[in-house]
Amino acid sequence: MRxxxxxxxxxxxxxxxxYNPSSWRQRIPICxxxxxxxLIAVYMGLFQWRLIDTVWDPVFGDQTKTVLTSDVSHRMHxxxxxxxxxxxxxxxxxxxxxxxxxxxxxxxxxxxxxVLFGIDVIPLGIVSAVLVALQGTVVGSWCxxxxxxxxxxxxxxxxxxxxxxxxxxxxxxVRRKSRSWRVVWDTFWGRPSEIAEEAARExxxxxx
Amino acid sequence: xxxxxxxxxxxxxxxxxPFIFRHPPDEPRWWWNDFGCAAAVIVLALASFHPRTQWAHxxxxxxxxxxxxxxxxxxATDPPPAVQNDVLVGWLLLMFAIIPNDADRPPAGWEERLRxxxxxFRVPRSE
Numbered sequence: 001m002r003x004x005x006x007x008x009x010x011x012x013x014x015x016x017x018x019y020n021p022s023s024w025r026q027r028i029p030i031c032x033x034x035x036x037x038x039l040i041a042v043y044m045g046l047f048q049w050r051l052i053d054t055v056w057d058p059v060f061g062d063q064t065k066t067v068l069t070s071d072v073s074h075r076m077h078x079x080x081x082x083x084x085x086x087x088x089x090x091x092x093x094x095x096x097x098x099x100x101x102x103x104x105x106x107x108x109x110x111x112x113x114x115v116l117f118g119i120d121v122i123p124l125g126i127v128s129a130v131l132v133a134l135q136g137t138v139v140g141s142w143c144x145x146x147x148x149x150x151x152x153x154x155x156x157x158x159x160x161x162x163x164x165x166x167x168x169x170x171x172x173x174v175r176r177k178s179r180s181w182r183v184v185w186d187t188f189w190g191r192p193s194e195i196a197e198e199a200a201r202e203x204x205x206x207x208x
Numbered sequence: 209x210x211x212x213x214x215x216x217x218x219x220x221x222x223x224x225x226p227f228i229f230r231h232p233p234d235e236p237r238w239w240w241n242d243f244g245c246a247a248a249v250i251v252l253a254l255a256s257f258h259p260r261t262q263w264a265h266x267x268x269x270x271x272x273x274x275x276x277x278x279x280x281x282x283x284a285t286d287p288p289p290a291v292q293n294d295v296l297v298g299w300l301l302l303m304f305a306i307i308p309n310d311a312d313r314p315p316a317g318w319e320e321r322l323r324x325x326x327x328x329f330r331v332p333r334s335e
């Protein structure tokens with residue numbers, strides 16, 4: 001018996017690309033890089049928890065400690081109830097977890113998952129990168145590993161936006177064809193309809 | 209079902225937490241909060257394996273929110289490790305509770321349409 005996962009419909013390219021942005025080949029690298037970000041953030045979290053005494057920084061030396069124990073980070077610890085590095089680690093873990101969930105045609109079958117993944121990767125990633133860039137001006141010190149995680153965030157944005165874009169194109173196509181927010185709502189939550197199927201077929205035909 | 213398996217493990221961690229973080233014996237509410245949430249998480253995750261209660265894991269969102277909210281009970285001091293642990297587990301639960309059971313397969317409605325299209329791909333849904 002052949003597995004449903006080999007169904008050709010689950011491995012088609014979708015507009016505006018000539019490949020499938022929901023394929024594992026596209027998603028697994030995102031999850032791996034997000035996991036690297038997660039581990040680096042956890043490492044800085046361990047320092048903020050005082051579970052380790054030193055933190056590695058080959059470029060800025062002790063400045064990393066200044067950043068990780070700054071007033072800003074203390075205030076964030078108070079708001080989030082956990083160290084800001086641990087909170088950032090959650091965002092990266094979310095990138096990886098939401099990247100893993102869903103079939104290889106989830107841009108059509110589970111738009112809510114792709115949109116959630118997109119929100120976690122794109123706006124949150126850009127905000128965190130901007131925050132790191134502000135570090136030098138607000139705190140007056142730089143932190144090498146923070147910069148590494150900011151670069152990871154931006155790399156993830158570039159790697160992930162294609163799938164989110166296809167998903168939004170699909171939802172917009174459904175909206176135009178149905179002229180009904182009710183249908184868009186159902187499609188968003190993964191409930192099938194003739195209109196949604198037709199919209200997806202068009203986008204697959206327009207691929208490449 | 210990988211998300212459900214992870215949730216059971218989070219539940220086990222929560223059940224061990226009072227001993228790991230040494231809750232004070234005169235704070236029974238701390239103990240019961242962790243034990244109660246642990247039991248709820250494990251039961252909800254396991255119930256999701258049964259076809260009739262397959263949506264039970266969504267109630268894990270409520271447990272996650274409760275655990276996060278419990279971190280904001282006492283704002284006067286910095287949160288002690290036990291409270292931070294509750295908040296962390298809460299966020300983890302929130303993240304995992306929304307993951308569908310057969311996450312890497314299409315949702316049931318779409319999968320039905322795929323099957324109608326090509327009969328030879330018929331497979332049982334439960335794993």
